Amino acid sequence: MWKPDRSAPMPLYRQIVEHIERGITYAQLPPGSVLPSERKLAEQLGVNRSTVVQAYEELRASGLVESTVGSGTRVSLTKWGVSPLHTPNWRLYTEGGTFLPNLPFMRRIREVTRYDASIINMASGELSSDLFPNRIVSRILREESFDEHLGYDDPQGYLPLRQALVNKLLQDQNLITSETSMLITSGSQQSLYLITQCLLSPGDAVAIEDPSYTYSLPMFQSAGLRIFRLPVHADGIDPEDIITLYKNHRIRMVFLNPNYQNPTGTTLSDVKKKRVLAIAADLRIPIVEDDPFSLTDFRGSIPTSLKSLDKDGIVLYIGSLSKTAASGLRIGWLVAPQSVVDRLSDARQQMDFGLSIIAQWTAERLLASEEFDKHIKELRQSLQQKQLLMLEALTHTLQDRISFVPPVGGLNVWCKINHAIDDGKLLEEAIKRGVVFVPGSVYGSEPGHVRLSYAKPRPEEIAIGISAFAEALERS
Amino acid sequence: MWKPDRSAPMPLYRQIVEHIERGITYAQLPPGSVLPSERKLAEQLGVNRSTVVQAYEELRASGLVESTVGSGTRVSLTKWGVSPLHTPNWRLYTEGGTFLPNLPFMRRIREVTRYDASIINMASGELSSDLFPNRIVSRILREESFDEHLGYDDPQGYLPLRQALVNKLLQDQNLITSETSMLITSGSQQSLYLITQCLLSPGDAVAIEDPSYTYSLPMFQSAGLRIFRLPVHADGIDPEDIITLYKNHRIRMVFLNPNYQNPTGTTLSDVKKKRVLAIAADLRIPIVEDDPFSLTDFRGSIPTSLKSLDKDGIVLYIGSLSKTAASGLRIGWLVAPQSVVDRLSDARQQMDFGLSIIAQWTAERLLASEEFDKHIKELRQSLQQKQLLMLEALTHTLQDRISFVPPVGGLNVWCKINHAIDDGKLLEEAIKRGVVFVPGSVYGSEPGHVRLSYAKPRPEEIAIGISAFAEALERS
Incomplete structure (x- = not known):
């Protein structure tokens, strides 16, 4: 995003004039295009x-x-010597293709947080920057000598990184796999994208949790999938619902986030996990297990993953460094049977030819460093501390008006509002008061819920944010 | 790829047994799956x-x-206590989706070069690793202190990198743009993928050069596009052919590589470039300009880009560091009108949430370093030197049997074989003799051509490779 230079001798307004003139001259702003409001x-x-x-x-x-x-x-249609007759009708092109734009609420939240750094952000699922392993990464880049081959990488990703992850998954989560069954991806997002694009076809029915993070992903609609819902109860989904959905709609895949589910925070019991696997085995339908939060468990006792219980090759397991290290690293992984990994690597080559070797090398060094386990421990403590601040503030300001079950991991508190509200109005009232959150309807949930995240706000912002939210709720 | 550890006390065969046992136990090799031949x-x-x-x-x-x-x-269907009835039929899933597998010749070449490091590789369009700026990159990582925000990046990419590229494009290629009109992508590949997926719809007709690199990209077929051809003559395409294709097929977009075209090496004259733009303006159809090779010009006089002549906002310009620095950096860029950049950034968020900040930061530091211009100068000299060795060897061993026009930039010599040949047979004969190249049919060309690349082989390998190729030709 261009910004005027306040230290330049040229007045700000003149810099803006010249910037727009350049845009017009070089056809970045074709004749007839609309300029933003003042x-x-x-x-x-x-x-x-x-x-x-x-x-x-x-x-x-x-x-x-x-x-x-x-x-x-608008940019003048006549004056600049360029006739708009010569410019392609970009609107026609940008409305083509199969990608749907993001949901309006999410766009609104992005807009607001992008241009106003002072807003208290309880919408983002991203860690605050002080929780990132900044110092470890800087140390790695400075001290460890990079001498990897700078050419195209293995389509499955940088081998030493896959090996490091195989070791970590075994140590931390008792999940046994091998580097040939692993694909390194640009975060969980790319794993999900590859699965929806390459293993499913338009018209296919799939099951997702209700409410669910995946509901807010336009990629599901973009891929033409028919979505059916597994209601999330206080103890997570009911595995038997999978059978019903299969009978009624022939679902071809089930997407689950069994540990610290986003947004509800629920974790499936081991009994339920085993039942899910038995049902999926019986019906022969794959489970996609999205598992970004397991390592955040406040007690340090990481919940079992479906994949670690899977003996039938039913689970496609997705992990990432985004919620436990830093989202800007763009490192995720998929663990799956080899035929699936082969297919998805091949498709990924067609999309982007894989990830930068420099990012993958950094991630490998990060995982291999002794400081990483310490980082995770500190992260857990900070998150638990921030959650506590949020729970205290919620209890203090909103008792009786909301209800919630605090999870022992993850980044969010899922709150039920005890009276009828209008999602959009509540969001706008909150924005006016300097705080954002995610309305429940973004997750396909029944109305009357909000997701409050404690990942991004600083500890001292939490009580202030909650009380601004309480005021907004008062007005809605 | 797992490999047995030769330094381990356990015999190699036993390591292999245990590796496969693990694969079977943890369902990476489900019952009934086929193991590779011995x-x-x-x-x-x-x-x-x-x-x-x-x-x-x-x-x-x-x-x-x-x-x-x-x-x-095959993995036993009965013995291991897992019934194959429980495993999803992965074949059914991996054959779904919209991604076509790569072309058989390209797969064959990849297979051969992946497992045999001794083969002389005249097929790859990648630079040999001694031509990468390894030392500069290591120096940057070691000496320049990384303290960027590790969170999600701007959807258009790291701002300082976009600014550095805006400056470079102006200095080197007289191409005027701004950081708001630029999207950083994972190489040219991702720019092309975004354009074909987001701006076009299945069934749309597009024009590509014949022969053309893009023809070998399954992404065009995967996107359901109908492809029409613009024949490449000794001086490149005939712009008037665009009109004919538009009249007959209502083409909606034209893909061109005007400078050192891959594979033919031709460069469009400025007169032809202006005519292409005038025609596209008249028909209001966008041109996608793929421009990976301009900086390799042996004389250091970089040919004009279509984009630098474009005053109507018709050209979507694609550049990358893959052919002038290193492919493993995975850094490319798209310059386009803002509405297009907005749309494609939004879609890219859905696919992978953007590129690693570490890779982008490294690329920015690389472009900003004084050593980069020196690197480009040395690269030009090395490529010219390697091309000369190839031309000498070709003239020496194959005079009268092939014809070619040596380009003054790029990475390839496009050769016409003066007698009828069978592409597949020639490739296999060449592989037997320790050399690979790309058969012309991969580019959708009439039979009887080969693309010989001098980017990857070491100087001392070139004459040996060409004489192996000459022998193979003798047998075909």
Whole structure:
């Protein structure tokens, strides 16, 4: 995002004029394209609205842009010597293809948090930056000498990283696998994308938890899948519901997040996990196990994964460093039968030719370092501490008005609001008061829920954020 | 890829037995799955065939695997206590989805080069590792302190990298753009993938050069596009052919590689470039300009890009560091009107949430370093030198039997064989003699061509490789 340079001798408004002129001249802003409103551009650029007003006035004076009441400011269709007849109708192209845009609530949250650093962010599922292993990563880059081959990597990913993960999964989670059954991906997101794109076809029926993080992923709709729901109760899904969905809709795959489920925080018992596997084996349908949070367990007793109990090759297991180290590393993994890994690696080559060797090398060094286990321990403590602050604030300000079951891991508290509310109104009222959260409907849930995350806010922000949220709730 | 550990006290065959046992126990090799042939597994693991024979014998003795004449060795269906009735029919799943497997010739070449390091590789479009900026990258990681935010990045990519690229494109190629019109991608591959997936719909007609690198990309077929061809002559395509294709097939997009075209090496003249733009403007269809090779120009006079001449916002420009620095960095970029960049960033978030910040930071530091321009200069000299060795060897051994026009940039010599040949037979004969190349038919070309690349082989391998190729040609 371009921003004017406050230290430059040229006035800010003039810098904005020249920036827009460049955009027009080099056809990044083709004739007829709509410029942001004055208010919005001012917000984006971090300048006063009057500065943008002045810039737009100058552009109008030169005839480069035209403003009409009701339809805003547009790049002139005639003045610049370029006829719009020559520019492709980009709208037609950008509305084609199979990718649906993100959900409006998620877009709104992204917009607000992108341009306002002061807002207290209880919407993000991302760790606050002080929880990232910044120092370890800087140390690795500085001290450990990088001399890996800089060419195309193995389609399954950097071998030493796969080996390090095989060891970690065994040690931490008693999950036995091998490097040939593993694919390194750009976070869980890419694992899910590969599975929905390559193993399923448009029209296929799949089961997901209700509520579920995956519901908010446009990739499921983009892939043309028909989604059926497994209601999440206080103790997670009821495995028998899988049978019903299979009988009624011939579901071809089940997506589960059995440990510290996002958003509800529930964990399936081992008995239920075994039952899920037995049912899936019986019906011969694969389970996709998304497992980003297991290592955050506050007690340090990591819950069993479906994959570690799987003896029939039914589970496709997805893990990542995003929730336990840093999302910007973009490192995730898929553990699956070899034929599946082969197929998905092949498809991934067609999409992006794999991940940067530098990122993979860094991740391998991170996992191999002695400091990593210490990092995880500290992360658990910080998260538990932040959750405690949130629970105290919730109890203090909102007792009787909400209900929740605090999970012993993960990043979120899932709250039921004890009176009828309008999701959208509540969000806007909260934004006005400087806090954001995710409305429950984003997860396909019945109305009246919110997901409050303690991952991103600083400890001292939590009570303030909750009390702003309480005020917003008062008005909704 | 797992390999037995030669320094371990356990015999190699026993390590193989245990590795396969693990695969069976943990369902990576479900009941009924086919094991590689003895010959193939020996090759993959880098052991003698007799070692694999011994391992398979032991596995058969324990009842874990069964061999039948004609259908090879399979994991037992009964013995291991797991009934295959419980395992999903993975074949059914892996054959679903919309991704086509890679072309057989490309698979064959990949297989051969993956397991035999001694083969002279004139098929790869990748630089040899001594041409990568290894020392600069190691120096950056060691000396420059990394303190970037490790969280999710801007969907368009790391801002300082976009700024560095805006500057480079201006300096080196007189291409004026801005960081808001740029998307950082995982190499050119991801730019092309995003364009074909998000801006086009199944059934759309597009024009590509004939022969063309893009023809060999299953992504075009996977996206359901109808492909029409623009024949490449000695001086590149004839722009008027675009009009004909538009009239006959309503093509919606044109994919071009105007400078040092892959595989032919041709460069469009400025007159032709301007004509292409005028026609595209008239028809209002976008041009995708793939420009990986411009910086390799042996004379250091970089040819004009279509984008630098584009005043109508018609060109989507794709660049990358793969052919001028290192493919393993996985850094590419797309320059396009903002509405297109917005759309593609949004879709990319759904696929993989963007690139690792560490890889992007390294690329930014690389581009900003003074050593980078020196690296490019040395790269040009090395490529020119290797091309010269190839041309000498070709002239020496194959005069009268082949014809070619040496390009002054890029990585390939495109040769016409002056007699009828069978692509597949020639490739196999060449493999037998220790050299690989890419058969012309991979590029959708009329038969009788080969692409010989001088990027990967070491200088001293070139004459040997060409004489092996000449022998293979003798037998075909």
